[in-house]
Amino acid sequence: MPCTRRTFLQHALTVMAYSYGLFARPSAHAAPDIAKPAFSLLEQTLKELFNGSKIIETDKIDIQVPMIAENGAVVPITVSSSLNNVRKVYILVEKNPQPLSARFALAPELETIVSARLKMAETSDVIVVAETHDGLYSAKAGVKVTIGGCGG
């Protein structure tokens, strides 16, 4: 068969189509796996901390954070709660490489009010878990970080 311009182009197209199909198919299958890891870092941390105990969402924990943080390196946070017998307060930042920021063990002599300053790598939710005598309670608040917070 003589190799005319037309046959050459036809062959080239089929080869391209095949190779595209071969390469495209496995990546199309792999894409969801890459996009969604089995566990997010936050879920993993919560699992390690609480051993899979049930965490109840509540409106009795008040988180005061700025809605928009101009500097992710310093995000002031004040956590207060009307829950009784809060023994421990956990502060977690969902999208930080290390989600658990701080764990405060509070004596009964203290009011449940804790202030701190957090570093936030990017726009994310801040999750507060309060450990009381009768279980775990959580609340969350979103903070939008406008410039990179990784510095400092």
Next chain:
Amino acid sequence: MSSIKIRTKRIDGKIQIRTLISHPMEHGRNRNKETNALIPAHFIKLLTVTHNDQVIVTADLSTSISKDPYFAFMLKSGHAGDKITISWIDDLGNRDSETHVVK
């Protein structure tokens, strides 16, 4: 000079404790701008607050606390002359402690 500053304020019989600690709180992922070498992690691991020699707060901290960390707590009751002591230990084993008397 101590790295810890403590301020207290009596509000309706309660005592507000505020503290500011000077510490780099490096998380180990920052790079030196000139040499591009990683700056090793250096952060406060444990912070304790005592009120008249009784521990009232034990805080485990991680690298996601800001540089020169600030904390505030509220004591349910307290009097002038009460002693508040705050101490910290970092991951390199450095430590510091400061005592403050409530006015």
